[in-house]
Amino acid sequence: MPELPEVETIVRGLRTVLPGHTIVAVRLGKTDFIEDPSALGELLPGRRIEAVERIGKFIRLALSPGPAAKAPERQIDLIVHLGMTGWLGVRRPEDPVAPHTHTFFELEDGRELRYTDIRRFGQMLLVAGDQMAAFGERLGKEPLEISAGEFSQLLAGRHARIKALLLDQRIFRGIGNIYADESLWQARIHPARLAANLKSAEFGRLRKVIRRVLLRAIEDRGSSISNFVDAEGQPGEYQQRHRAYGREGKPCFRCGAKIRRVTVAGRSSFFCPRCQPAPRSKRAVRNALRTRG
DNA sequence: AGCTCTTCCTGAAAGC
DNA sequence: TGCTTTCAGGAAGAGC
Numbered sequence: 134m135p136e137l138p139e140v141e142t143i144v145r146g147l148r149t150v151l152p153g154h155t156i157v158a159v160r161l162g163k164t165d166f167i168e169d170p171s172a173l174g175e176l177l178p179g180r181r182i183e184a185v186e187r188i189g190k191f192i193r194l195a196l197s198p199g200p201a202a203k204a205p206e207r208q209i210d211l212i213v214h215l216g217m218t219g220w221l222g223v224r225r226p227e228d229p230v231a232p233h234t235h236t237f238f239e240l241e242d243g244r245e246l247r248y249t250d251i252r253r254f255g256q257m258l259l260v261a262g263d264q265m266a267a268f269g270e271r272l273g274k275e276p277l278e279i280s281a282g283e284f285s286q287l288l289a290g291r292h293a294r295i296k297a298l299l300l301d302q303r304i305f306r307g308i309g310n311i312y313a314d315e316s317l318w319q320a321r322i323h324p325a326r327l328a329a330n331l332k333s334a335e336f337g338r339l340r341k342v343i344r345r346v347l348l349r350a351i352e353d354r355g356s357s358i359s360n361f362v363d364a365e366g367q368p369g370e371y372q373q374r375h376r377a378y379g380r381e382g383k384p385c386f387r388c389g390a391k392i393r394r395v396t397v398a399g400r401s402s403f404f405c406p407r408c409q410p411a412p413r414s415k416r417a418v419r420n421a422l423r424t425r426g
Numbered sequence: 427a428g429c430t431c432t433t434c435c436t437g438a439a440a441g442c
Numbered sequence: 443t444g445c446t447t448t449c450a451g452g453a454a455g456a457g458c
Contacts, residue, residue, distance in 0.1 A: 135452095165434085190452085216453085218436080251437075254451075254453080291427090293428055294428090297428080302453080309451095310452085400452095401450075401451085428458105432454100432456080433456105434452105434453095435451100437450100438448105439447105440446105440449090441446080441447070442446080
């Protein structure tokens with residue numbers, strides 16, 4: 134599933150082949166993941182792709198103002214979220230079309246920017262240039278840029294489980310299930326711990342490992358599960374470094390205990406029961422106090 | 427505030 | 443073996 138490293142990998146690939154090229158036509162297949170399908174054909178032809186950026190898990194194609202006829206003065210951004218199974222890449226027209234390819238942006242040099250998405254949990258929308266700031270403000274901090282102080286401040290005192298907070302895109306942009314679990318394993322923090330109960334050293338550790346895990350995953354061009362491939366069609370390598378995610382029943386790389394799987398924040402959560410001790414329930418705390426007398 | 431459940435969708439895996 | 447059921451999950455919304 135595309136999270137920050139996978140989206141960054143796609144974006145870096147697109148950045149080498151898209152900027153400077155002009156969209157000349159749009160062809161649509163299924164459109165239920167597109168906010169306003171007809172707007173694509175009406176507003177995009179004639180616009181040049183000026184930049185490709187990642188905003189959390191979103192891909193932003195910054196487009197030039199259009200030709201005179203339609204909303205000419207306005208800069209527009211094409212925003213794409215890959216959801217679970219989305220893929221965006223450039224192909225030649227004669228290249229085979231992958232199943233579930235639903236959007237084709239024809240470029241002036243004959244190539245096509247194609248969007249493929251088996252489950253269509255992705256999203257595609259147009260955002261007017263002057264609305265982009267507002268769009269970005271709905272999202273939280275970029276985890277690769279956040280300072281230690283900001284990190285603690287966002288989490289301290291929150292009574293939600295740390296995993297739920299890591300996944301909340303309004304707090305951090307870009308972290309998903311895999312990298313949340315990998316980071317919590319690295320930091321030796323149980324996913325169900327309440328943020329309010331974490332020590333400041335744990336916040337420090339967590340921020341550091343999130344950064345390390347994400348950077349390393351970007352170097353490895355993402356994790357390839359659920360068929361993820363980059364913009365060129367190549368799989369990533371980071372799944373070989375997974376220490377928790379998808380390893381239920383296998384030995385912990387640190388201590389050998391069997392990795393367990395529980396549901397936290399509605400998501401499968403993999404952790405080491407020995408390295409990542411479970412939070413003590415209120416009842417357990419009460420019993421401990423009573424026993425001590 | 428924060429949790430669980432539901433919805434969207436398809437293919438893989440489990441169940442019979 | 444082969445058909446049927448279940449499950450997974452990013453995000454958003456409902457309801458508690």
